[in-house]
Amino acid sequence: RPDGFPPGPRGVPLLGYIPFVKRHDPVYPFKAMMKLSEMYGPVVGFYMGPRQAFISVCGYEAVKEALHNDDIIGRPHLPAQQERTYGKNLGIMFTEGQFWQEQRRFTLRHLRDLGFGKTSIEDMMIDEVVELLDEITAVAAADPDRVVDYKGIFNISVINVLWAIVGGERYRRDDRNLKKLLQTLETIFRSGNALRSAVPMPAFVFRMFPFLREYFGTRNDLFTALIGYFESVIKEHEETFKENEPRDFIDVYLQEIRNRSDPTFHVEQLVSIILDIFAAGAESVTNSIGFVLLYLLHHPDVQRKMQEELDVVCGDSLPKFEHRLRLPYTEAVLMEVQRIGNIAPFTVPHLATKETRIKGFTVPKGSIVSINIHSVHNEVAYWKDPHVFRPERHLDARGKVIRTDHFLPFGAGKRLCIGESLAKNTFYLFVTALVKTLRFSAVPGQPLPTLNPRNGFTLGYEGFLAVTHRRC
Numbered sequence: 455r456p457d458g459f460p461p462g463p464r465g466v467p468l469l470g471y472i473p474f475v476k477r478h479d480p481v482y483p484f485k486a487m488m489k490l491s492e493m494y495g496p497v498v499g500f501y502m503g504p505r506q507a508f509i510s511v512c513g514y515e516a517v518k519e520a521l522h523n524d525d526i527i528g529r530p531h532l533p534a535q536q537e538r539t540y541g542k543n544l545g546i547m548f549t550e551g552q553f554w555q556e557q558r559r560f561t562l563r564h565l566r567d568l569g570f571g572k573t574s575i576e577d578m579m580i581d582e583v584v585e586l587l588d589e590i591t592a593v594a595a596a597d598p599d600r601v602v603d604y605k606g607i608f609n610i611s612v613i614n615v616l617w618a619i620v621g622g623e624r625y626r627r628d629d630r631n632l633k634k635l636l637q638t639l640e641t642i643f644r645s646g647n648a649l650r651s652a653v654p655m656p657a658f659v660f661r662m663f664p665f666l667r668e669y670f671g672t673r674n675d676l677f678t679a680l681i682g683y684f685e686s687v688i689k690e691h692e693e694t695f696k697e698n699e700p701r702d703f704i705d706v707y708l709q710e711i712r713n714r715s716d717p718t719f720h721v722e723q724l725v726s727i728i729l730d731i732f733a734a735g736a737e738s739v740t741n742s743i744g745f746v747l748l749y750l751l752h753h754p755d756v757q758r759k760m761q762e763e764l765d766v767v768c769g770d771s772l773p774k775f776e777h778r779l780r781l782p783y784t785e786a787v788l789m790e791v792q793r794i795g796n797i798a799p800f801t802v803p804h805l806a807t808k809e810t811r812i813k814g815f816t817v818p819k820g821s822i823v824s825i826n827i828h829s830v831h832n833e834v835a836y837w838k839d840p841h842v843f844r845p846e847r848h849l850d851a852r853g854k855v856i857r858t859d860h861f862l863p864f865g866a867g868k869r870l871c872i873g874e875s876l877a878k879n880t881f882y883l884f885v886t887a888l889v890k891t892l893r894f895s896a897v898p899g900q901p902l903p904t905l906n907p908r909n910g911f912t913l914g915y916e917g918f919l920a921v922t923h924r925r926c
């Protein structure tokens with residue numbers, strides 16, 4: 455341990471402290487890390503194996519400092535991650551340096567031009583919402599007790615919004631190929647573990663002992679199907695490509711490959727960017743919507759208040775972007791679910807590209823830095839009663855929404871989520887339409903469904919049943 459290294463526990467040779475993390479919380483690594491920070495302070499350091507320093511950062515002050523430190527915006531060079539993308543560091547999420555900066559800037563600029571975070575795609579999003587509402591209504595009508603199973607019901611609609619921009623296509627709700635791919639994605643996300651997957655285990659070890667993939671949460675073998683699918687979509691785009699007439703992000707990127715002699719823009723990188731966007735976008739928004747309905751089942755008073763506000767402000771119309779500023783209570787519910795549901799409890803692991811400091815402690819060059827968003831959303835000093843679901847905490851005395859950097863579901867700083875604006879818009883339009891149009895209640899005689907999240911790289915909601923009535 456170098457001078458000034460953060461305090462922390464000691465582990466065993468080879469694996470360091472990772473096998474013991476479970477002692478602090480058998481299920482959720484983000485809670486285990488918070489327990490360690492109660493013992494050692496906001497910045498905890500230990501080793502994973504003989505050489506790999508691991509720094510866990512908890513609490514608003516330390517998290518904010520880490521997220522805004524430009525010497526900690528690298529990503530660990532994990533052989534298992536490279537295995538996902540042609541054996542190289544490609545895409546956006548797991549790349550760094552100038553390559554990452556240029557690819558991220560290009561992707562963000564063009565996704566925005568194509569509609570990310572723009573109200574111009576509102577009609578397309580509302581079409582998706584209407585189809586979803588129709589499906590839920592039909593399922594409810596087909597059951598004598600109007601019970602609907604909410605497992606896996608939102609993901610095709612959410613992917614359609616994303617895919618309209620990236621791949622220019624809309625999937626049918628019964629598309630079997632897509633359903634299979636989404637199922638694969640779900641398996642990847644749930645089988646993972648944000649901490650163990652950061653252990654720098656050489657790729658050949660996974661090839662020799664495939665069962666270790668499960669333990670270390672790196673089911674990268676499952677990415678093959680997704681990669682194959684994206685390659686075939688890109689091939690179709692190449693065959694129908696028209697110079698200077700881009701239909702979607704794939705065309706924009708293909709055009710850039712043709713225009714440049716620069717070898718950093720190539721088809722494998724395009725596939726990898728799509729993989730990052732698809733993986734990050736599908737699960738996260740779908741689970742956020744699911745958690746809202748779960749919390750509303752547990753808090754019928756909140757559901758009623760939201761419906762009253764939506765009825766007064768939107769009248770007979772489905773909620774639209776123009777209504778948003780006049781829906782502070784609804785906004786507060788969305789924020790409270792994101793705070794307490796916390797679908798991304800950690801950021802993606804960061805890497806220190808130079809020796810640096812957090813809260814005065816030395817962070818050696820090459821350290822993996824694990825930044826705990828859950829700890830910020832649950833800090834008693836700021837939120838007072840973080841375990842209580844209370845949307846009003848996001849409203850001031852005049853009923854206006856409080857904006858605070860203690861609320862950071864998308865991270866902050868240079869690695870801020872690139873899908874933030876699209877995710878917020880999709881989340882808002884879907885949830886408001888669902889709650890305005892339908893009424894959800896618990897199934898009589900059955901216990902309320904669990905609010906405990908399903909573990910994984912992100913947190914997922916447990917599938918649940920709800921009695922569903924159409925309100926309008």
Ligand code: HEM
Nearest residue numbers: 546547734735738739798801802864865869871872873877
């Ligand atoms: C509710 C939905 C979402 C949440 C809560 C969320 C949260 C996050 C968080 C916490 C990070 C890590 C930031 C860091 O490492 O410091 C991240 C990164 C990222 N997100 Fe999201 N995200 C959401 C939706 C999306 C969507 C819809 C997309 C699709 C474009 C997306 C694409 C990405 C990408 C590509 C990164 C990596 C950025 C980079 O490394 O430069 N996310 N997200």
